[in-house]
Amino acid sequence: MVHAPLVYTGNADFRIRLVLATLAGRTIKIEKIRSDSMEPGLKDYEVSFLRLLESITNGTVIEISYTGTTIIYKPGLIVNGTVTHNCPLSRGVGYFLEPILLLAPFGKAALNLTMKGITSNGFDLGVDTIRTALFPVYNKFGIMRQELRVIKRGSPPLGGGEINIFLPHVLLQPQTLHAAVKSPPISKIRGVAFSTRVSPASVNRIIDGARSVLAVTGCETYIYSEVARGEDSGMSPGFGVSLVAETKTGWCFTAEDVGGAGEIPEDVGERAARALLEEVSMGGMVSRCQAKAVLILMVLGKEDVGRVLVGRDVVDESIVRLLRDIKLMWGTEVRIKPYDSSTDDDLDEQGPEQYVISVKGVGFVNASKKIA
Template sequence: MAPPIIFNSHVDFRMRLVLATLSGRAVKIEKIRSNDMEPGLKDYEVSFLRLLEAITNGSVIEISYTGTTVLYRPGLIVNGTYTHTCPLSRGIGYFIEPILLLAPFGKAPLKLILKGITSNGIDLGVDTIRTAIFPIYQKFGIDRQELKVVKRGSPPLGGGEITLHLPHVVLQPSTVHAAVKTPAISKLRGIAYSTRVSPASVNRIIEGARSVLSATGCETFIYSDVARGDESGKSPGFGVTLVAETKSGWCYTAESTGSAGEAPEDVGERAARALLEEIEIGGMVGRNQVKPLIVLMVLGKEDIGRVLLGRDVIDESIVRLLRDIKAIFGAEARIKENDNYDDEEQNSEEYILSIKGTGFVNASKKIK
């Protein structure tokens, strides 16, 4: 049995466990908040470990007495149907993100009912995942993903519920070649929601967003979702998710949630400005979409995949991810400046990320 790969600190905790599960390599994560006043794992990290244990078969998880060390020996991804209550310290999106990377490579389809906070301004909101993260997976041949919001839940008390259905089990993701130039935006979409507040708040959010986006001249349509009664969770709140779509199927996204005493118009304006900032960065994807994109490129066929990224997309967290991928899969990425310019308006602060796929094959998939 190969010795576990050793990592330090709680940073990238979920992604390291995901990479370990996909590769079948054991990992040992040490010094988890060892210098904090409250050392060890947080409740949401333990909750994620329980969810990971549920959808896999044969996984071994050993946690030290202080909670500062975790040894994880992954089993096979079997999926199935489960209900999981998420702690109120994090949003439901915290748990969906890593599960999306695991579910397509399981033995059977996955159906999850997750309960908790649907949008909290820290983790990706459920609307962002449905409208902006799912399209990334479709580029790799992983489709038919469904996310239904049964109840919306705002912080601090939550009360939300979503149904996540991931029926598409694949042997291997497709190779992506998207390194020509940044596509033009064709339309702007969004969804503004509210829970246990006046329905007028949603209209004010939409007005605030439109006041900023109107200057783009793009077709803009923002849906309204006013949760009422049992569907409105346990706490008042409101927010908006905005998506800029291109004709080729790529998109950029931004979201914003309201805080106590904040005007709904300010929430809409903040989300709209954040979306314009994502578009200005350039590349094929925004900052909250690039990690699953890179992981799926690594899992692809033994062919070189390429994608165009804006300079500001490549930050410290991306560098850490690439280092973890090299440690676990042995795959390296190459980043070079984009010199495929055909006009002066092309963004010069863009880079081409090239990764050779590892030829990963889903060993859990049933052979029909």
Template sequence: MGKTAYKRLKGSQNFRQRLLLATLSSTPILIDDIRTEETWPGLQKHEVSFLRLLERISDDCAVEINETGTKLKYKPGTVMGGKHIVHDCGVNRSIGYFLEPLLVLGLFGKKPLTIRLKGITNDSKDSSVDTFRSTTLHILKRFGVPSEGLDLKIESRGVPPNGGGEVVLSVPIVQSLMAVNWTDEGMVKRIRGVSFSARVSSQFENSMIHAARGIFNRLLPDVHIFTDHKSGQQAGNSPGYGISLVAETTSGCFISADTAVSYSRAEETTEFADDEKKDLMPPGDIGEQIASVLLGEIEQGGVVDSTHQGLLFLLCALCPSDFSKVRVGKLSQYGIDTLRNIWDFLGLKFDIKPDPNTGTVILRCIGSGMKNLSRKVS
């Protein structure tokens, strides 16, 4: 057995994406200087939880963390997938933080993946589970992922600080993805959404819906926002409310925006003195705010919203050695970081051209030819 050659990286930035790309490209990595200058150095709870999740869905994966948590060695294994897997995501970050890498990894597993995730379903930091269900899964279908076996069930809600939510994610396996030519964003034809409340009055939902509709109804008639009031065990462990909206276009694009309001997590209150005020924003203001955010995303143009740019570029990069072309609005920081990580791990460059007529950006690439080698060929 030869000595393992580790790719050396520094710092905590893009942590889960680096691990995702390391796993897909079978690249052992060594990350140094993880928050060495900060008050609380080393890996945070949600990052350790993500590493445990990788161990759970992989075979022969090796994780070594030093005592202070400032140095990590990760040797990827084979993504196995499988059923009846349960993972507690904790309450540091929401389930959305874990869902994006899981969706991509699940496609390249040995068996289809079904996993129950516990924790926070909705907060103001990560994409909500509603957005994954209404928008993210549709993006995967564009790249040839079959609808059959691709599902996200929300069994109970959970908001910060104590979570208590549960979802069940199912991901089918693919032999390879399908390259896309996806540049037509179309015109918005309808707006759908869901507002939820947990351990508070269901009247909060109606206030959010009324405020959001007040903005949208001036622009188009087809607006329908569902309510999802949870009580008892399905309401999780903390009171909160929120709304998730998605605009569907004539060319089959889904543009989304979401937020949730609850009491802040304990460690956040020390850092942000005004968090308490922000967290308990009235439901009417929340409805108006998120409707405006969605209109801003639509105005930017592009076939996905800014929070989905990273996933879009990643899927293009994992396509067969074929030509993909996509249009996005202004490049988000996460999108730019993703392009750098793709170059770093897959050696793949995108051709980026701004379109001055629309203020959008066109990206082209030839896929890396990623194949699911562990899938059994029937």
């Protein structure tokens, strides 16, 4: 049965809608992309992402209107393979890598992807956060053995970074997730502080700033230092830090920060540490940057009900838009109900308001995987 194209309006959730369309095999049409803007149509990084999708799929057809304000996307099969992609300097490598992580496990073969550009810019997910905070989430769904290697670090505005990511695990469908119990306390805090083309002392100052804030947790804290030198340091000076708070059950919360012009390293470390404590204080099992991937993988699971506990502030407008897109794409609905804290042992402690999200998987099966 041939479905009519699903029609979306505007540039919001551009990457997510293309990912959902690719997984569902549905043709979509996106209209009025920045039609009221002084610079209407697709941006360079959105066109670059479309080209990346073409590189890892076979049979994909993309039609872009003359003004760039309308596209029609007909997805093909995910084949993966060995790909090199040059990312524009307007966005970080994480902008392109984050959605690819949702597609690669459902391809025909392993994905060996080399990407060049800005490795951390402060608003797209940095490569360290992807490695230390997103990979553990994918492990919960049975997607294993991911490898991300930072060959060169690249800071804005000139970039010059390079990473290689190897995603060998191809599976038919993700495992069902059952994580609707009270989130365990944080057991340890890890992190990576990095610098490019600045004094190596900057990294130690970032670590000192972060430790001064995290001392109140009483948790074991270890922040690695990585000073990029010579050709490995990209083309622009910069520094930043990625922090991860881990629980004994393998869930983690994350925050990161990158220094801007004229900022001192201590402030960057303190900001990242406070952002991490804020993520932890929300409760639940996932950070805001992990929530969309968790929901999509839960929807793709077998026809069983999966559950996950999230903090109230994690369910924001972008999550609501995602749930609407999921219903439009697969016709499945998600149930969100308040978490009953009366089942907890420590009734004296008033924790954050949390929700249990229940999802019945659509029984997605990877049609691209080679038949053994």
